[in-house]
Amino acid sequence: MVSQDPDEIRRFCSMLDGQVILKAVRGTPSSQLYTLPVAPEHLADDDALRLCPTIFQEFVPGTRHLRVLCCGTTSYAVAIDSPDLDWRRNLDVPIEPVALDPLVQGALTRVLELLELRMGVVDLKLDPDGRPVWLELNPQGQFLFVQGLTGLDLTAGFADFLCEEAAVRAPDRTPG
Incomplete structure (x- = not known):
C-alpha cells in the first residue's frame, strides 16, 4: 500500500x-x-x-533475497543471504548468481509487459518455505554493484539488450 x-x-x-x-x-x-x-x-x-x-x-520473514535485472525476456538474478530486513545496509554477505525458476521468469516478463516496461530491477524475498514473494520493481533500479560483488557480467548483458532495443526501434535505413 x-x-x-x-x-x-x-x-x-x-x-x-x-x-x-x-x-x-x-x-x-x-x-x-x-x-x-x-x-x-x-x-x-x-x-x-x-x-x-x-x-x-x-513483513516477509526469511533471510534469502533475490535481485533480478530484467532486460526484455532475459533476466540476471542473484541471491543475497542476509539476516537484515534491508540487505543494502551490509553488502559483506554471501551474494551469488542464481537461475530463476521458469515460472518466476515468466511471471516477471509478464509484469514488465503489463506495465509496458522493457527493463526493470525486481526485488523478491524467499519466504521460509522457499517461495518467492514480490517486494518491488524499480524501473531504474541499481544493478551494476552486483557485477562488482559477483563477477556476473551485467554490463555486457545490458549492452546487448540496449543494442537489440535500438535495432528494433531504428527506422529502416535502406537506400532507396
Missing part, C-alpha cells in the same frame, strides 16, 4: 497484526533511506504520516 492517510495506514497495520514494514518513496541524493519495521511510534503522529507518501508492505 502507498499512502499518507493516517487512518488508512493504521487500518492496514492492524489488519496485518503489526507485521508491516515501511519504505520511503524517495530519499535525497545525500541520504539513503532504508526499509524499517513499522513501530508504534511511527503510527502515533498524524502529521508525520501525512508528510509524504510511504510504501507499507506485509
Whole structure:
C-alpha cells in the first residue's frame, strides 16, 4: 500500500497484526533511506504520516533475497543471504548468481509487459518455505554493484539488450 492517510495506514497495520514494514518513496541524493519495521511510534503522529507518501508492505520473514535485472525476456538474478530486513545496509554477505525458476521468469516478463516496461530491477524475498514473494520493481533500479560483488557480467548483458532495443526501434535505413 502507498499512502499518507493516517487512518488508512493504521487500518492496514492492524489488519496485518503489526507485521508491516515501511519504505520511503524517495530519499535525497545525500541520504539513503532504508526499509524499517513499522513501530508504534511511527503510527502515533498524524502529521508525520501525512508528510509524504510511504510504501507499507506485509513483513516477509526469511533471510534469502533475490535481485533480478530484467532486460526484455532475459533476466540476471542473484541471491543475497542476509539476516537484515534491508540487505543494502551490509553488502559483506554471501551474494551469488542464481537461475530463476521458469515460472518466476515468466511471471516477471509478464509484469514488465503489463506495465509496458522493457527493463526493470525486481526485488523478491524467499519466504521460509522457499517461495518467492514480490517486494518491488524499480524501473531504474541499481544493478551494476552486483557485477562488482559477483563477477556476473551485467554490463555486457545490458549492452546487448540496449543494442537489440535500438535495432528494433531504428527506422529502416535502406537506400532507396
